[in-house]
Amino acid sequence: MLKQREQSAFSYLYDHYSGALYSIILNIVPDKDLASDVLQEVFIKIWKQIESYDNIKGRLFTWMLNVARNASIDAVRSKGYQKQQQNRELTEHVYFAGGSTETNTDKIGLKKVVNGLKEDYKVLIILSYFEGFTQDEISKMLGIPLGTVKTRMRSALSQLKQLIR
Amino acid sequence: MEIKVYIESGIIESYVLGLADPEDVLEIERLRKEYPEVQQAIDDFSIAIQEQALKNAVMPPKEIKEQLLAALSFQDPLTYKSVAPMHVAHNSNLTNENRVPSIYSSNTNWKYLAAASIMLFIVSAIGNLLLYNRYTSTKNEYAALINERNTLQANNQVFQTNLKNYQSASEMMADPSVAMVQLKDPAHKKDNMTTVFWDSKTKDVYLLTNKLPAPDKNQQYQLWALVDGKPVDAGMLDPQCTSLCKMKNIPKAQAFAITLEKVGGSPAPTMDQLFVMGTI
Numbered sequence: 001m002l003k004q005r006e007q008s009a010f011s012y013l014y015d016h017y018s019g020a021l022y023s024i025i026l027n028i029v030p031d032k033d034l035a036s037d038v039l040q041e042v043f044i045k046i047w048k049q050i051e052s053y054d055n056i057k058g059r060l061f062t063w064m065l066n067v068a069r070n071a072s073i074d075a076v077r078s079k080g081y082q083k084q085q086q087n088r089e090l091t092e093h094v095y096f097a098g099g100s101t102e103t104n105t106d107k108i109g110l111k112k113v114v115n116g117l118k119e120d121y122k123v124l125i126i127l128s129y130f131e132g133f134t135q136d137e138i139s140k141m142l143g144i145p146l147g148t149v150k151t152r153m154r155s156a157l158s159q160l161k162q163l164i165r
Numbered sequence: 166m167e168i169k170v171y172i173e174s175g176i177i178e179s180y181v182l183g184l185a186d187p188e189d190v191l192e193i194e195r196l197r198k199e200y201p202e203v204q205q206a207i208d209d210f211s212i213a214i215q216e217q218a219l220k221n222a223v224m225p226p227k228e229i230k231e232q233l234l235a236a237l238s239f240q241d242p243l244t245y246k247s248v249a250p251m252h253v254a255h256n257s258n259l260t261n262e263n264r265v266p267s268i269y270s271s272n273t274n275w276k277y278l279a280a281a282s283i284m285l286f287i288v289s290a291i292g293n294l295l296l297y298n299r300y301t302s303t304k305n306e307y308a309a310l311i312n313e314r315n316t317l318q319a320n321n322q323v324f325q326t327n328l329k330n331y332q333s334a335s336e337m338m339a340d341p342s343v344a345m346v347q348l349k350d351p352a353h354k355k356d357n358m359t360t361v362f363w364d365s366k367t368k369d370v371y372l373l374t375n376k377l378p379a380p381d382k383n384q385q386y387q388l389w390a391l392v393d394g395k396p397v398d399a400g401m402l403d404p405q406c407t408s409l410c411k412m413k414n415i416p417k418a419q420a421f422a423i424t425l426e427k428v429g430g431s432p433a434p435t436m437d438q439l440f441v442m443g444t445i
Contacts, residue, residue: 010237017219018222018230019219019223023222026223036226040236059208065215066183108221108223110217155175157184
C-alpha cells in the first residue's frame with residue numbers, strides 16, 4: 001500500500017513537471033537521447049532527495065529546476081559528451097556545413113525568452129545559466145572586468161524578469 | 166527605500182536561478198526573513214519561472230516514465246494482481262493496461278534473463294572443459310605422430326645410405342678392373358670370412374665383412390696387405406661400418422689378412438691373432 005501511494009505521488013510529480021523540466025534540459029543538452037537520459041537521472045535524484053528538500057528555502061519547482069540544470073550542465077561537461085560533439089561537428093561540417101537539429105532547442109522554453117534579450121545580456125545569461133560558467137570565468141572569457149560582469153548580469157536578470165512576466 | 170532598490174537589482178532573480186555568489190546567497194537568506202517584500206519577490210519570480218516553464222513544456226518520450234517506474238521499483242511482481250485494479254481507477258484505462266503488465270513482464274523478464282544467462286554460463290563452461298580435454302588429447306596425439314614421423318624419417322635415411330652403399334658395392338663388383346679376394350681362416354677350422362675388393366686402377370681397397378666374431382671393446386680388426394712378403398697396414402675396420410668399408414689405398418699387394426689388434430691398430434700384425442687371409 002505504501003509503495004502504491006508512493007507511486008501515485010511520483011506519477012503526479014512526473015506528469016506535472018516532466019515537460020517543464022525536459023524543456024530546460026533540452027535548452028542545455030540539445031541531443032534528445034541524452035536529454036532523455038538526463039531527465040531520468042533528474043527524476044531519480046529528485047525522488048531520492050525529496051525528503052531532504054526544504055520548502056522554507058524555496059518552491060519545489062525552483063528546487064527541481066536547479067537539479068535539472070545542474071545535471072544537464074554536468075552531462076554536457078562530461079568527457080563522453082564532449083568527444084561525441086567533436087565527432088559530430090566534424091562530420092556535420094563535412095557533409096552539411098552547419099545547420100543541425102540542435103538549433104531548434106533555442107526556440108523553446110527559457111532560452112526562447114533569453115533570446116529576446118539584447119546581445120550583451122544574452123551572452124551573459126547563456127554562459128552563466130545554460131553553460132554553467134562562473135562570473136569570474138566569464139570575465140576572463142569576454143575580457144570584461146568582473147565588476148562589470150556582475151552589474152551587467154544583474155541588469156540582464158532584471159530584463160529577463162520583465163520578459164517573463 | 167533601500168530594500169526596494171535591492172529587490173529591483175536583479176539579485177532576486179540570480180538567487181532563484183541559482184546564479185548568485187555564496188555571499189549574495191547568505192545575504193538574501195538573511196534579508197528574506199527580515200523583509201516580507203524580499204520573500205514576496207522571491208516567490209513572485211519563482212512562480213513566474215514555473216509558469217513560463219509549464220507553459221513551454223516539451224513532452225518527453227513516453228517510455229521514460231515506464232523506465233523510471235521500473236527503476237524506482239514501485240511495482241513488485243508479487244503484488245501485481247492486487248495492485249493493478251487500483252491503478253485503473255487512478256488514471257486512464259488505456260495507458261494503465263498497457264503500462265502495468267509491461268512493468269510486470271519486464272520484472273520477470275529480468276529473472277528469466279538472469280536464469281538464462283547462468284544456464285548459458287554453465288553450458289559454456291562445460292563446453293570449454295570438453296574442448297580443453299579434446300585439445301589436450303589432440304596435442305598428445307600430435308606429439309606422438311611427430312615422434313613417429315621423425316623415427317620413420319631417420320630409418321628412411323639409414324635405408325637410403327645402405328642402399329647407396331650396396332649400389333656402389335655392386336657397381337664396383339661388376340667392374341672388371343676390380344679384383345675380388347676372399348679371406349678365410351687359414352686353419353680352415355672356423356667359417357670366418359671377409360671379402361676384399363682391390364681396384365687395380367685407382368688402387369682403392371674395400372672390405373666386406375661377411376662373418377667375423379664381434380671383438381672386445383678394447384680390440385679392433387686391422388687389415389694388412391702383404392707386399393713382397395712384408396705386411397703393410399691397410400687400415401682399421403671401423404666397428405660402425407656394417408657393409409662395404411673403404412680401407413687404405415694399396416698400390417700393390419699379393420695377399421690380404423686380418424688380425425685382431427688393440428684399438429687404434431699396431432705397427433706390425435700379431436700373427437697369433439690372424440683371423441682370415443687370402444691371396445690375389
